[in-house]
Amino acid sequence: MSRIVAVSPVLPVHAYDQATITAVIAPLLTSDPVRQAAIQRLHTASGVRTRHLALPLERYVEPMSFGQGNDVFIEVGLDLAEDAVRRGLKSAGLAPDDVDLLLFTSVTGIAAPSLDALLAGRLGMRPDVKRIPVFGLGCVAGAAGIARLHDHLAGHPDDVAVLVSVELCSLTLQRDDDSLANAVSSGLFGDGAAAVVMAGARRARELGLPGPDVLATRSCLFPGTEGLLGWDVVDTGFRIVLSPTLPDVVGTHLGPAVTSFLAAQGLATDDVRTWLAHTGGPRILDAAGRSLGLPPAALARSRAGLERAGNLSSSGVLHVLADALAGHDAPPGSPAVLFAIGPGVSAELVLLRWDAPS
Known part of the structure; x- marks a missing residue:
């Protein structure tokens, strides 16, 4: 831990x-x-x-x-x-x-x-x-x-x-x-x-340092999606590869991946009170919410981060995490899931125990 x-x-x-x-x-x-x-x-x-x-x-x-x-x-x-x-x-x-x-x-x-x-x-x-x-x-x-x-x-x-x-x-x-x-x-x-x-x-x-504990993690590669997201490196630098089908991939694969991950920890999606999603854009957040069966308010913090600063790539979910820690709005000891989507197409899942006692 x-x-x-x-x-x-x-x-x-x-x-x-x-x-x-x-x-x-x-x-x-x-x-x-x-x-x-x-x-x-x-x-x-x-x-x-x-x-x-x-x-x-x-x-x-x-x-x-x-x-x-x-x-x-x-x-x-x-x-x-x-x-x-x-x-x-x-x-x-x-x-x-x-x-x-x-x-x-x-x-x-x-x-x-x-x-x-x-x-x-x-x-x-x-x-x-x-x-x-x-x-x-x-x-x-x-x-x-x-x-x-x-x-x-x-x-x-x-x-x-x-x-x-x-x-x-x-x-x-x-x-x-x-x-x-x-x-x-x-x-x-x-x-x-x-x-x-x-x-x-x-x-x-x-040291008596407070903060949420990391309980478990899981990496997920979604097969057959390698060409949907990333860079083409060209003479002028990094040219974006961003398929319009990416939300469909998230909608298809994310829910089962998270369900399996939580089940291995003896949990279900209904047990999670706090969801911290990468600020990938409205369509990605919509697809993630649908795939996980979440109410619209569950990803409100991620939508607020997107509105305030845009998609910050790898920094985006960390800004959302910082906002959640500052908000102190999750019950002590409750589970939280932090997740992000990236090239591969891949997902990374992190299970936290919120505001764990020192």
């Missing part, structure tokens, strides 16, 4: 309402007024009201190469990661040299040395800190990161582990591409980061 002792979400300072972003971005995708109007309708229907961007909005009008965008990812992403980790450690009453394992995930930029190495030096972590940089999990990586830290802490109960997610989705914008996938993604994804601080069972108990 492991415990989540802090979650610290952060957002870039440049924030804009959806209509303002659309007015700038749509002409970058197409010069056709009819297509621009269609893009505007897609953005309006995205469920997003506000997004935060790595750069001031006017910077996106300027041509930007893959390399230039990736340089921004490293510079801005490192600052956001540092902010998130410092806040998380301070909230937990821990110091950088307390961290035994650092897992960094992103799908919107690349670096070697990876950002976790740069971050460890900047924060003053121990030279023997274990590092795991992860690329390619996409939106599922927030939940998967918690699961993999749990795996480590189950065997290292005296350790402290930190997950850092940085997603600067705006830097992957593909100009002169008015395809449906690019039009949808240009109105759905936002920029953000988050850190999760976790402790092994003995470490949490010795």
Whole structure:
């Protein structure tokens, strides 16, 4: 067992309402007024009201190469990661040299040395800190990161582990591409980061650190869906692959996967009071709710996160988790399920015991 002792979400300072972003971005995708109007309708229907961007909005009008965008990812992403980790450690009453394992995930930029190495030096972590940089999990990586830290802490109960997610989705914008996938993604994804601080069972108990316990996790790959979600890596960077059939896949596979996962823990969906879903978009959230047989209000927190900041890829579910922890609206000891969907197509499921006593 492991415990989540802090979650610290952060957002870039440049924030804009959806209509303002659309007015700038749509002409970058197409010069056709009819297509621009269609893009505007897609953005309006995205469920997003506000997004935060790595750069001031006017910077996106300027041509930007893959390399230039990736340089921004490293510079801005490192600052956001540092902010998130410092806040998380301070909230937990821990110091950088307390961290035994650092897992960094992103799908919107690349670096070697990876950002976790740069971050460890900047924060003053121990030279023997274990590092795991992860690329390619996409939106599922927030939940998967918690699961993999749990795996480590189950065997290292005296350790402290930190997950850092940085997603600067705006830097992957593909100009002169008015395809449906690019039009949808240009109105759905936002920029953000988050850190999760976790402790092994003995470490949490010795320090008296409160927070929800991770009880179990499960990874799920949905067969035959490999080409439905992800990136095509092209000369101009990362071009989105986003199939319109993705909600159907979620609707078909998620419910049975969660039912089986809970049954292995002696639970049913009706036993779960708190559902924390990745902010994948209205159609994904609708499909998840139907597949799980949930009332509309069950995913209200995820819809609110989507409205406030857009789909933050791997950081999205971590922002939802932070909101839920701040809300204190679940009975102590009650079960909660955190889940996310990503390329593969895959799902990651995490069973929590809410507000477990110290």
